[in-house]
Amino acid sequence: MPEGDTVFRTAASLHDALAGRVITRFDIRVPGSATADLRGETVTEVVPRGKHLLLRAGAATLHSHLKMEGEWHVYPAGGRWRRPGHTARAIVGNDRSDAVGFDLAMVEVLPTADEGRIVGHLGPDPLGPDWDPAEAARRVAADDRPVHVALLDQRNIAGLGNVYANEVLFVRGIRPDALATAVDVVGLVETAARMIRTNRDRPRRVFTGDARPGRGMWVYGREGKACRRCGTLVRAGALGANPLAERHVFWCPVCQR
Numbered sequence: 001m002p003e004g005d006t007v008f009r010t011a012a013s014l015h016d017a018l019a020g021r022v023i024t025r026f027d028i029r030v031p032g033s034a035t036a037d038l039r040g041e042t043v044t045e046v047v048p049r050g051k052h053l054l055l056r057a058g059a060a061t062l063h064s065h066l067k068m069e070g071e072w073h074v075y076p077a078g079g080r081w082r083r084p085g086h087t088a089r090a091i092v093g094n095d096r097s098d099a100v101g102f103d104l105a106m107v108e109v110l111p112t113a114d115e116g117r118i119v120g121h122l123g124p125d126p127l128g129p130d131w132d133p134a135e136a137a138r139r140v141a142a143d144d145r146p147v148h149v150a151l152l153d154q155r156n157i158a159g160l161g162n163v164y165a166n167e168v169l170f171v172r173g174i175r176p177d178a179l180a181t182a183v184d185v186v187g188l189v190e191t192a193a194r195m196i197r198t199n200r201d202r203p204r205r206v207f208t209g210d211a212r213p214g215r216g217m218w219v220y221g222r223e224g225k226a227c228r229r230c231g232t233l234v235r236a237g238a239l240g241a242n243p244l245a246e247r248h249v250f251w252c253p254v255c256q257r
Contacts, residue, residue, distance in 0.1 A: 003160065003163060007052070007053060007066065008159075008200045009200065010053060010066070013072070014055065014072055014074065017099055018055070018097065019044065023042070023043060023057060023094060024039060026039050028089070029088060029089050029090065033108050036109035038058065038062070038092075041060070050154055056112055059113070060111060063106070064090060065104065065105050069103045070101065070105055071101070073099070079098065087103050121154075123155050136157045139155065142181075146239055147178050148169060148239050151168070157189070164192060168188065169256065170218040170255065170256060171191055172188050175257065176256075195207060205217075208228060221250065227255060229252070230254045230255055236248060
């Protein structure tokens with residue numbers, strides 16, 4: 001499930017392949033930006049912002065969002081793709097590499113000066129150079145919804161997704177349906193930032209300290225299994241800002257009160 005750590009690694013891979021090189025192939029296969037052409041421009045950088053990717057070249061930015069199924073792959077120039085061609089939504093190539101975005105939920109080419117329109121609403125990013133934990137805590141504390149919902153709101157903290165929300169709430173001993181206004185948000189934000197920073201360079205997320213397959217999660221996806229701390233069966237439910245945005249929640253009824 002792509003979250004801020006996945007986007008961070010993807011941005012680093014794209015930056016290594018594209019930054020400082022002239023674009024020789026540029027193909028955007030979505031309405032609205034299909035006629036954009038950045039060939040001849042030099043890629044300045046590829047940076048993450050929460051769950052968003054920003055590829056900057058010249059005075060333009062290629063913005064993309066992975067959502068649930070999106071992926072960016074890097075291949076040798078002209079190399080064979082590992083995914084079907086009809087799923088490609090964006091292609092950026094140079095004399096050495098081709099970067100191909102498959103099943104991207106959001107793709108847009110826009111002036112770099114207008115990036116605020118797509119990422120200006122985001123809260124502090126724990127993987128960003130301007131991370132502000134005090135501001136993140138202030139935003140979460142001001143949210144009068146369940147804390148699980150507050151953590152997923154990208155306007156509060158950018159980059160956290162459902163896996164992190166479930167795991168950090170377990171570690172902090174907080175039920176997902178507790179109100180954000182009634183919990184220790186400072187400790188919660190600090191733990192969330194530490195978790196995602198620890199995992200940002202790992203191919204597989206680990207929250208328990210045990211990197212063996214199937215042992216890295218405390219509660220996420222473990223409904224009906226014994227809590228790794230107390231042995232009580234992990235429970236599951238759904239929470240969301242509205243019925244159409246509900247996400248799966250997992251918790252231990254003993255460890256999280």
